[in-house]
């Protein structure tokens with residue numbers, strides 16, 4: 001078995017253990033393989049090992065890899081920062097966008113989403129740690145933005161995404177993820193049709209699963225340290 005297939009197997013074992021601990025069905029946790037900075041061949045190896053959803057953060061890099069991998073049925077997720085001059089490429093070349101944090105950019109994505117494609121699946125990004133360096137709306141603004149995004153015709157609001165401040169302490173990690181889980185509950189209570197918590201990375205996926213993550217975004221644990 002190749003290194004990437006073995007690493008994927010190890011991540012699936014971590015997911016299974018975390019789900020057993022939390023009393024959850026592993027089928028309710030989707031693994032998004034974060035392939036940013038890694039070459040198309042690494043994605044091809046993960047695909048051969050059964051992985052289908054890949055996350056990219058840089059538009060130009062992603063488009064080049066998509067072209068090189070056009071023979072594979074990959075579900076592409078854009079997890080990077082949204083820039084005004086890149087929304088058209090994102091609207092045309094991805095199935096999901098995890099980092100919606102401004103209504104005007106969401107409106108552009110909706111306008112630019114080709115009619116030939118299904119609605120763009122999106123999550124509102126929430127800055128649970130209040131760090132000035134991180135994107136995302138504050139928790140108390142998240143449901144209001146979600147409601148506005150839900151009204152855009154060519155987007156399908158799925159839920160919330162976060163990148164919490166790094167911490168080695170499971171209790172601290174879980175506290176941040178609990179904020180996102182509470183927002184999902186609140187949005188549902190207010191009648192929004194949402195089902196997704198995009199949270200948890202290589203270091204903290206167990207804590208995220210314990211708090212209800214439905215998509216974990218894992219790069220380093222699958223592909224190794226980022227290149228370049």
Ligand SMILES: *Cc1c(COP(=O)(O)O)cnc(C)c1O
Nearest residue numbers: 034057079201202217218219220
């Ligand atoms: C890079 C990245 C990840 C993956 O992080 P790892 O620590 O390598 O697992 C997840 N989410 C986002 C938004 C990222 O930019």
